[in-house]
Amino acid sequence: YGTSRILENGELAIGEIPVSKLAKTYGTPLYVYDELFIREQMRAYQRPFQHAHLPYRIAYACKAFCTIGICQIAKSEGMWLDVVSEGELYTALQAGFNPNHICMNGNNKSERELRYAVHAGVGLIIVDNFYEIELLAAILREQRRSLDILLRVAPGVEAHTHEFISTGQQDSKFGFDLKSGQIEMAVRRVKEHEELHLVGLHSHIGSQIFDVEGFRLAAHRLAEQYAFLTSNYQLELSVLNLGGGLGVRYTEEDTPTPIERLTAELIHVTQDAFSSFGIPFPLLMLEPGRSIVAQAGTTLYEVGSRKEIPSVRTYVAVDGGMTDNPRLALYGAKYEAAIATRMHEKPTEKVSIAGKCCESGDMLVWDAQLPEAKAGDLLAISCTGAYNYSMASNYNRIPRPAAVLVKEGFARLLVARESVEDMCRLDCILDE
Numbered sequence: 001y002g003t004s005r006i007l008e009n010g011e012l013a014i015g016e017i018p019v020s021k022l023a024k025t026y027g028t029p030l031y032v033y034d035e036l037f038i039r040e041q042m043r044a045y046q047r048p049f050q051h052a053h054l055p056y057r058i059a060y061a062c063k064a065f066c067t068i069g070i071c072q073i074a075k076s077e078g079m080w081l082d083v084v085s086e087g088e089l090y091t092a093l094q095a096g097f098n099p100n101h102i103c104m105n106g107n108n109k110s111e112r113e114l115r116y117a118v119h120a121g122v123g124l125i126i127v128d129n130f131y132e133i134e135l136l137a138a139i140l141r142e143q144r145r146s147l148d149i150l151l152r153v154a155p156g157v158e159a160h161t162h163e164f165i166s167t168g169q170q171d172s173k174f175g176f177d178l179k180s181g182q183i184e185m186a187v188r189r190v191k192e193h194e195e196l197h198l199v200g201l202h203s204h205i206g207s208q209i210f211d212v213e214g215f216r217l218a219a220h221r222l223a224e225q226y227a228f229l230t231s232n233y234q235l236e237l238s239v240l241n242l243g244g245g246l247g248v249r250y251t252e253e254d255t256p257t258p259i260e261r262l263t264a265e266l267i268h269v270t271q272d273a274f275s276s277f278g279i280p281f282p283l284l285m286l287e288p289g290r291s292i293v294a295q296a297g298t299t300l301y302e303v304g305s306r307k308e309i310p311s312v313r314t315y316v317a318v319d320g321g322m323t324d325n326p327r328l329a330l331y332g333a334k335y336e337a338a339i340a341t342r343m344h345e346k347p348t349e350k351v352s353i354a355g356k357c358c359e360s361g362d363m364l365v366w367d368a369q370l371p372e373a374k375a376g377d378l379l380a381i382s383c384t385g386a387y388n389y390s391m392a393s394n395y396n397r398i399p400r401p402a403a404v405l406v407k408e409g410f411a412r413l414l415v416a417r418e419s420v421e422d423m424c425r426l427d428c429i430l431d432e
């Protein structure tokens, strides 16, 4: 993907840097991020709006990968930022992000987090439930401030990987239930508080979505609510937020629609939905996470031990695993692996890539076709830029890897490698 290419000697280069050089400089495991690819994804979301001269906000959902450097890139590309915790908000502010271009999501924002968000001056809060309406209103009243909010709706659209099913999603911990009329109740409550400026509605139907159908249904249901609320409650709504969820290519089984085309389709379905209810096109807001950073990231590992079980399976173990990428263990996620210095060689064996943690579920790839993987080889797993570092753990007291940003032959650290001292830093020694 992006600026990855295979050099004449058969070695993978990312951002014009041979991966063996990156591994030597920064050690393994190592997350390598392709800067130009990230920037291009951010631009691809904005282009269809710019071409059509339509108002928009694209908020990078930084839960996918949140470091100061990534927030700086988002800022320089004119993005908004979607945060869901004190930690993400703190990181964004450290990056010098304009707080007015930050929105906050979450189904149980704490009083402390809401206070912090209000104090920092975030531009928008997506209110999820009745408890939050009262809590936020009280904080704003006390600080004599007001704030733009959206109400999050559970639109009854369930989106799963390739498919969407239009029932069931009602059973979700997020947002106001549409069927039982909770949105109308929420609007009445909001109207009791002059410090809450309701500017629109929000929905997020799921993640790793490949087509527009689920969004079409969500846009339609939201437009219906929008029309109902504007005419019955004299509200001046202007924003529609369709959340994130665009899918990426983890393996060749995945065939996502390119961002630019899907965004154009999202604009189209929203236009359709709004015009069918006779209301003007809103400011459309999206919150992509995965599709911005997933394919920009590659993890480099060093191959270590090997176990051959005759006529059963061969395990090849690497120096990382579920601690830096828990997605196979959690979701059964599929990845593609390659021996990064011998990309030209034909596969000669089927091996399963295991991690180094003390549990059998610690796998990265089942049944990878590879050239013979030997100890010391550099193994690359692609599409690890989203929900890998951000979900990494210190299980087995394994330090988190470093992440490095590469572009046109230059590398810059995004996050330094954690040390064993870092892990012990917060430990408290008991008195004898």
Ligand code: LLP
Pocket: 061, 064, 082, 105, 204, 206, 207, 208, 243, 244, 245, 246, 287, 288, 289, 290, 291, 327, 331, 386, 387
């Ligand atoms: N907006 C909201 C309100 C969300 O809950 C999410 C993701 C996003 C935006 C961004 O969605 P994306 O564009 O990244 O699909 N850990 C899981 C993914 C969890 C997604 C949670 N919410 C994984 O590794 O697949």
